[in-house]
Amino acid sequence: MAQPIGIVAGSAEGAALCYPTICLEGVDRLGPHNHAEISIDSHAFAEDVNCIGANDWAGVADLLFSSSQKPANAGADFLIAAGNTNYPAFDLVEQRWPRPGLHLAVEMAKEAIYRDTLNSAGIDHRVPGDEQRQRLNRIIFDPLLKAEFLAPHAGQLHRDDARVERGRLRRRNPEL
Secondary structure, eight states, X not given: OOOOEEXXXXXXXHHXXXXXXXXXXXXXXXXXXXXXXXXXXXXXXXXXXXXXXXXXXXXXXXXHHXXXXXXXXXXXXXXXXXXXXXXXXXXXXXXXXXXXXXXXXXXXXXXXHHHHHHHHTTBOOOOOOHHHHHHHIIIIIHHHHTTOOOHHHHHXXXXXXXXXXXXXXXXXXXXX
């Protein structure tokens, strides 16, 4: 029997991606229809968003800590923080967690997945400024949280990509 796992969710989407991954990995490792017991806890995502908007990463860390308690109290032996938006606060809370654990975004960053993927395609990556981030959030993030995947969003992104193409994103490979 696998050890129980706790998912410390930031957003519903992060938890929704993590849960079936654990289940599918369980099937691969433990056999048909078998996986670790899973407990999930999450605050309303608005609490994370409010803290992040106020640049209050200690507040985000407190939310992560609070959400780590419930799966641990339910018997989880290992905790997984799922979500991209709260990962900058993970180093503020990791040592306080009641069980060993990891943050998926931190593990991905250790592997430098994004940077290496972009670099292998000949693309230098840039972090958008505040105004661009707010616009991208309106186009991508906000609809995603409502599970809306609409064609108009693709058009908005295409216009942004064209703008980026002209000046902000340098492509090292002219064939792209």
